[in-house]
Amino acid sequence: MSDESTATLHRLQAFLAGQEGTAGTRITDLRRAGAGRSRENWLFDLVGPGPQDREPLILRSDPDGGLVDTSRAQEFAVLRALEGSDLPTPRVRWLDATGAQLGSPSLLMRREPGTCDYRVVNGDRPEAERLALAESFCDLLADVHGVDWRALGLHDVLPDPGDHAARHELDHWEQVLRQNQLEALPELDLAIDWLRTRARPSRRTVLVHADYKPGNILLEGDQVSSLLDWELAHLGDPLEDLGWVTQPLRAGEHLIDGVWTAGDLLARYAAATGLHVEEGELRWWVVFSTFKTAVMQVSGLRAFIEGRSDEPYRPTRRVLATLLAALTED
Amino acid sequence: MHPTVDEQLTGALRLLDVLQTEDELSPAGQEVLTNVRRLLGKVQRSWAAQLPFHTADNAELTALLVRTAPLVDPSLVPADDVIPPLDAVAVATRNAQLRALLSQVVTGLPHTPEGDAARAAIADHLRHRVDTDPT
Numbered sequence: 001m002s003d004e005s006t007a008t009l010h011r012l013q014a015f016l017a018g019q020e021g022t023a024g025t026r027i028t029d030l031r032r033a034g035a036g037r038s039r040e041n042w043l044f045d046l047v048g049p050g051p052q053d054r055e056p057l058i059l060r061s062d063p064d065g066g067l068v069d070t071s072r073a074q075e076f077a078v079l080r081a082l083e084g085s086d087l088p089t090p091r092v093r094w095l096d097a098t099g100a101q102l103g104s105p106s107l108l109m110r111r112e113p114g115t116c117d118y119r120v121v122n123g124d125r126p127e128a129e130r131l132a133l134a135e136s137f138c139d140l141l142a143d144v145h146g147v148d149w150r151a152l153g154l155h156d157v158l159p160d161p162g163d164h165a166a167r168h169e170l171d172h173w174e175q176v177l178r179q180n181q182l183e184a185l186p187e188l189d190l191a192i193d194w195l196r197t198r199a200r201p202s203r204r205t206v207l208v209h210a211d212y213k214p215g216n217i218l219l220e221g222d223q224v225s226s227l228l229d230w231e232l233a234h235l236g237d238p239l240e241d242l243g244w245v246t247q248p249l250r251a252g253e254h255l256i257d258g259v260w261t262a263g264d265l266l267a268r269y270a271a272a273t274g275l276h277v278e279e280g281e282l283r284w285w286v287v288f289s290t291f292k293t294a295v296m297q298v299s300g301l302r303a304f305i306e307g308r309s310d311e312p313y314r315p316t317r318r319v320l321a322t323l324l325a326a327l328t329e330d
Numbered sequence: 331m332h333p334t335v336d337e338q339l340t341g342a343l344r345l346l347d348v349l350q351t352e353d354e355l356s357p358a359g360q361e362v363l364t365n366v367r368r369l370l371g372k373v374q375r376s377w378a379a380q381l382p383f384h385t386a387d388n389a390e391l392t393a394l395l396v397r398t399a400p401l402v403d404p405s406l407v408p409a410d411d412v413i414p415p416l417d418a419v420a421v422a423t424r425n426a427q428l429r430a431l432l433s434q435v436v437t438g439l440p441h442t443p444e445g446d447a448a449r450a451a452i453a454d455h456l457r458h459r460v461d462t463d464p465t
Contacts, residue, residue: 032358184430187456189437190449197441310362312369320460328453 005030008042008103012059015101016046019094024049033058040104043111056111057093062104064308068176068299070231072105073097077157078230079109085147088112088140088226114225118215122252127259129222134260135268137214140224141245142272145206145238154207158235163201165236166284170195173288173295180299187320188298191291194327198284202237204275209233212241213253238275242266243285248322249293283326290323339374343367372465379464381418384425387459388413391428394455395435398448402438406431 009030016022025048033041040061047054062072076095083091091110096102117123121134149155161168174192177185209216210232218226245254246262255261262279270276300313333341346367350360392408399406408431413424436452439445 183426184433186429186432186436186452187460189433190453190456193436193439193449310365312365317460317463321457324453324457324460328450328457 005032008059011102012042012044015094015096018101022046025053040106057108058090058111059102059106059108061102061106062099064104064303068232068296072107072231074157075231075233076107078154078233079107081152081154081157082147082230084152087143087147088224089230090226090228112218112226112228114218114220116215116218116228118213118253120214120219121254121256121260127256130256131260133214133219133222134254134256134265136222136224137217137254138265138268139272140217140227141209141212141241142269144209144212144227145241145273145275147207149205149207149235154235158207158233160205160235161202162205163203165202165205165240166199166288167196169234169236169240169288169292170199173292177295177298180295180302182298182302182305185298185315187315187324188291188294191287191294191323191327195284195288195291200281200284202239204238205235206238207233208236208238208240210236210240210244212245213250215253237285238273239277239282239285240288242269242277243282244289246279246282247286247289248326249290249319287323287326290319290326294319294323335377336374339370339377343370343374346370376464381416381421383462383464384418384421385415388421388424388428390455390458391425391432394451395428395431398439398452399431399435401440401444401448402435406434 009027012027012030016025016027025046028045028047030042030044033043040063042059042061043056044059045054045056060072060075062069073095076092076097079089079092082089090112092107093110094108096106099105121130121137123130125133147154149158159168170192177188181188209227209230211229216227216229217224218228242265244250246265251262255265262282266277266279266282294315297313297315297319300309300311301315303309304312346363349355350363350367355363395406395408408428411424413420415421432452436449439448
């Protein structure tokens with residue numbers, strides 16, 4: 001076991017010893033998920049006290065640096081609230097909001113069964129199966145947006161931007177950009193100017209996942225077992241998630257050429273939610289999604305240059321070219 | 331003359347290839363190695379093209395700012411600074427300065443037909459720059 005694993009094990013043991021319901025348990029099979037300092041996910045099983053008791057868990061800790069800073073406490077509160085919904089979300093168990101015991105702000109949650117495949121919609125499965133999966137992903141997104149966030153108390157955790165969701169999100173991501181940019185980026189300033197002059201009021205306020213993709217969906221066979229990564233979730237415009245999944249940068253993850261188009265997705269979504277969306281109406285959020293991707297890359301670049309991340313992110317030619325093309329397509 | 335920059339970078343990548351075939355390398359080590367290879371590969375593909383790219387972009391940026399900056403603030407028109415043409419760092423620094431001026435112009439452009447025409451010209455420049463940036 002590496003020094004890092006040993007240190008994590010000792011911190012976990014000390015933390016869990018102070019939590020309810022952990023008497024007589026022990027940690028087994030502790031290992032790191034992924035690599036590098038950009039990912040701070042540790043997998044382990046909590047075994048006992050009974051001979052058959054075994055709970056698969058994941059420890060998610062704030063990395064020193066990543067694509068974007070998010071709050072483990074907020075993610076924990078959102079997931080805890082969603083346990084009262086029908087959404088397939090992982091069960092959260094414990095939180096160390098300040099990182100006083102686990103080294104950095106951390107949450108522990110149940111490791112749900114299933115596997116992720118971010119390319120599953122365009123992978124090796126037969127076309128009919130891939131289409132069915134794409135449709136089920138669309139239905140799940142409609143379910144996310146259908147969550148009664150007031151009844152679940154999510155407005156106690158997440159601010160309600162009212163009908164100014166577009167401007168609210170733009171302000172937030174411009175702030176992230178300003179905090180992280182190392183140099184002038186007129187490409188992104190041009191995008192901000194475009195977005196600021198065209199922001200429209202939202203028609204309804206829903207729970208937005210904000211990183212909805214097959215790579216965050218666990219599948220058991222052809223069934224969704226869990227929707228993961230709620231760290232960016234917020235209240236906002238449903239068009240935000242629809243723009244995210246239909247943007248050109250993500251088309252290969254969500255759409256199937258000639259079989260499952262953005263129009264098909266919007267039609268099925270409308271049938272499920274009653275919200276009819278024209279592709280033209282989505283354009284603002286498609287541009288915003290590409291802008292947000294670029295800002296994440298800027299944030300990741302700073303983390304890499306400052307030695308807080310091992311992932312050499314940068315604003316890529318593909319993202320910048322897609323953004324500029326979207327701004328100037330009319 | 332030898333080893334040239336290219337030869338050194340090619341050599342470094344070859345040595346990393348040797349390391350990548352080591353059985354003992356952990357998945358975490360493999361991932362770090364892959365990132366190092368990506369970075370070195372980018373440097374190898376772009377280092378020689380950076381100076382001519384920045385030189386050309388500086389000329390285009392200066393011309394663009396001369397046309398568009400007066401719509402916002404005449405002081406944003408770049409001064410005729412003399413940059414040593416073979417000093418790659420100085421030319422790159424000048425490029426960053428000119429791009430900073432362009433950001434200020436973009437942020438301040440009026441929403442008038444003249445402002446929109448300037449935006450279109452700036453967008454054309456940026457699209458060309460993204461397409462041709464060797465880095």
